[in-house]
Amino acid sequence: MKVLIVHRYFWPEDSVAEEPLMLKDYVNWHLGKGHEVDIVFGSQDDYSDLWKEQFKSKLNFHYFISDIDRKLSFLNRILNSIRVLLLAARSILSSRKFDLIYVFSNPPLVSLFINILNRFKKKKSKVIFILQDNVIYRIKNDIVKLLFKNYLKQVVSLSDVTLTLSKPMKYEIESYFSEKYQSLVRRKVFVLVNFCFDLDTSSDDLCHKKDLIDIIYAGNHGPSQGLMSFLEVIANIKNHRSLKISFYGEGTQKEEIIKKSRKLDLMIKFHPNISRKEIKPIIAKSKFGLVSMEKSLGSYAFPSKLASYLSCGTKVIVSSNGEDPLKNYIEKNNCGFAVDSANPTKAAEIISQKLELFDERKNKISRKVLEQFDKNIYFKTLDKIIFD
Structure with missing residues (x-):
């Protein structure tokens, strides 16, 4: 053939x-x-x-x-x-x-x-x-x-x-x-x-010590990612200055995102794009990986970031402007949670609660999901x- x-x-x-x-x-x-x-x-x-x-x-x-x-x-x-x-x-x-x-x-x-x-x-x-x-x-x-x-x-x-x-x-x-x-x-x-x-489902070490970052974002910094809206969500978290948040990647909106982050007095660390080999151990030591969308896109795409985070043993936060079909997916598979960035106050409450209740032992991704x-x-x- x-x-x-x-x-x-x-x-x-x-x-x-x-x-x-x-x-x-x-x-x-x-x-x-x-x-x-x-x-x-x-x-x-x-x-x-x-x-x-x-x-x-x-x-x-x-x-x-x-x-x-x-x-x-x-x-x-x-x-x-x-x-x-x-x-x-x-x-x-x-x-x-x-x-x-x-x-x-x-x-x-x-x-x-x-x-x-x-x-x-x-x-x-x-x-x-x-x-x-x-x-x-x-x-x-x-x-x-x-x-x-x-x-x-x-x-x-x-x-x-x-x-x-x-x-x-x-x-x-x-x-x-x-x-x-x-x-x-x-x-x-x-x-x-x-x-x-590069997924290895045979490993028993799919849950790593989450001591580096509270929320990590690794991907494009463009309008369709809705990161500007997510900044408003972070700004509504009462103790946001104590959170460890890192954004990795480039994009047409990155400078604008950095400016808004500073204006909102957020302590987000911005990093350039790095190779997948370099980013995976960083994701593995993060509590949650961010999948952010300007509007509901679940009917049009399936974010590759979702698999990237989960393959490192890290659950996800799905942030979109309005309800998204991905919410049903992550809730069904117990691999994270979803927030509506159109309601930043409520979204901030949910994220704050999830971070406060975070327990590494209960946060393990099931092998069934990874498969x-x-x-x-x-x-x-x-x-x-x-x-x-």
């Missing part, structure tokens, strides 16, 4: 999202089955020596060198998306016949064009569309939002399989279709939560979805 994977990034890129790191395991999974794999992507650097060392089987790289999109202008982001598409199109239209093609929701539109190209081939490939982030929630213009919804409908319709990260995400996609077609769509839209590539992010279970499920 010949497999093509198309994504904006690839391993060892660890400063953008989970997917580039996950793709290493995707590649190894297919290589382990004796498949030939081609991968199209962009990279910050030429890691060809590292790739050759890591992947000794049949693996073909098609890539370009560019900084990560987060650091680039909007125009350059579009140009990089076009570069990904052109490399993918060249591979698809070449003499190589791919049996399976993976396309992701990032970069947008690439998945649609690849599906269209696939339709013109004599021997069509099986296309797996992996919806990591339904960015429709970021679109404010109603016309653009409608166009984007129709784009997603087309991609889901053309793809053989669509993978979402949660039931609310699946239901959201299905709601875009009329009742006449929902039953058809339902058969090929699946839920498969991202695995945590939801186990990559072996993930690929067993993926195998059934694709090959059964």
Whole structure:
């Protein structure tokens, strides 16, 4: 079997999202089955020596060198998306016949064009569309939002399989279709939560001494994260100056967040973005990890930070403006609690109480929860979805 994977990034890129790191395991999974794999992507650097060392089987790289999109202008982001598409199109239209093609929701539109190209081939490939982030929630213009919804409908319709990260995400996609077609769509839209590539469920030491940080945030500092609202919550905690709170990461709103933190006289320590290897032991010694959202996003995404925190044995605080489907998830799995940042006084009371009652012995993450992010279970499920 010949497999093509198309994504904006690839391993060892660890400063953008989970997917580039996950793709290493995707590649190894297919290589382990004796498949030939081609991968199209962009990279910050030429890691060809590292790739050759890591992947000794049949693996073909098609890539370009560019900084990560987060650091680039909007125009350059579009140009990089076009570069990904052109490399993918060249591979698809070449003499190589791919049996399976993976396309992701990032970069947008690439998945649609690849599906269209696939339709013109004599021997069509099986296309797996992996919806990591339904960015429709970021679109404010109603016309653009409608166009984007129709784009997603087309991609889901053309793809053989669509993978979402949660039931609310699946239901959201299905709601875009009329009742006449929902039953058809339902058969090929699946839920498969991202695995945590460095999770070790065999360890008995999943609970660590929580003596370093009360609340840690590790991730992007942008408008959609709602960190400005969470600062108001912290400011309403009576003893907030005695709390140990650390924010790690970068983003377009970071300077604004720092200014507001100082204005509110908060004692938050801000740190630059560091590697996953460096951040994990810090998370492990924190009482709670923060998953913050400007508004309810549970129907559009499943925060990768959630798995990152839990995999370190650290429960989470989900903060959103209004109720969020993630609240049901974390309460059902006893892996944290949720607060409504629209009511900072009430949210502050809840956080203060949880911190006061924190007991490391009772805060252990169950292995059953962690196994939801186990990559072996993930690929067993993926195998059934694709090959059964």
